[in-house]
Amino acid sequence: MTAALSGKVVILTGAAGGQGRVAARLIVKAGGKVVMTDRDPGGAGVAEEIGPDACFVAHDVTDQEGWVRVVATALDRFGAVDALINNAAIAGRDSVETLTADRMRGYFDVNVIGTLNGIQAVLPAMRQSGGGSIVNIASxxxxxxxxxxxxxxxxxxxxxxxxxxxxxxxxxxxxxxxLVLPGAVSVSMIKDGPAPSDKQAVAAQVPLGRVAEPEEIARTAIFMASDAASYVTGAEIAVDGGWCA
Structure with a gap:
């Protein structure tokens, strides 16, 4: 996997979180260049640590004008957009009985419309270069x-x-x-995430007997973005240790 993304330029959203930081580092390790985006400006420090093959754009995926700036940065800095990994998402605890319309709209704005915005934004550049790869991170x-x-x-x-x-x-x-569908991962998106004892209970339900490390999710996304998956489209890969088997 050392050169799986050799010469490829990848836009990665949600890059300041635990999963995103790991993915950004692995993209560069795989030979790629990465444009990291996130609402959290802390991603700038991560890009600086990674080095000249990474840069950061403060960006909310729901902002269509912001997407124009992200794509322009990729083209100006690295000369292409070969892949987009839609990693940004929000999560929270709700029940059918208590979920409000506003909260539901919030999930859709980021998790669905934000992804749609990204797909639409990168299409012109990908068409001009003869193709590309988009990897959406679900669950x-x-x-x-x-x-x-x-x-x-x-x-x-x-x-x-x-x-x-x-x-x-x-x-x-x-x-x-x-599409990549992670199961339980050792980094949590939910601020009031499960206590360690709860994580052990989750791990006990997984046939492989443990939760995933963020590297395992990132490696799958990198494979899907790479030419090694050149005949794969419309596919879904569950990275869940057999939980949904």
Whole structure:
């Protein structure tokens, strides 16, 4: 995997979080160049640590004008946009009974519309260069019911639909669109995430007997973005230790 992304320019959203930071480093380690974006300005320090093959743009994925700036940065700094990894997302605890319309709109704005904005923003550059790869990061919450995470889970179900439709529509442009569905990961998106004892209980439900490390999710996304997956589009890979088997 050392040179899996050799010479490729990757835009990575949600790059300041635990999963994003790991992915950004692995993209460069795999030979790529990465444009990191996040609402959290802390991503700038991570890009500086990684070195000249990384740069950071403060950006909210719901901002379409901001996407124009992100793509322009990739083209100006590195000369291309070969891949987009839509990693940015929000999560939270909700039940069907208590979930409000405003909170549901919030999940969709970031997790679905934010991804759609990214796909639309990179298309002109990818078409001009003869193709590209888009990897959307969902969750096994899009494969099964997740009581208590209903807003997040429903938005990830919608992301599955967006991914499949985009894959079918964009294949003629040689733009591949695929989906990665992580299970339980050792970094949590939820501020009031499970206590260590709860994580042990989750791990006990996983056939492999543990939760994933963020590197394992990132390596799968890098594979899907790389030419090693050149005949893969519209596909879904669950990285869940067999939880949904």
């Amino acid at each position: 096994i919450s899009a494969l099964r019911a997740t009581p208590g995470l209903v807003g997040y889970g429903v938005s990830k179900w919608a992301l599955r639909g967006l991914t499949r439709n985009a894959a079918a529509e964009l294949a003629g442009d040689k733009v591949r669109v695929n």
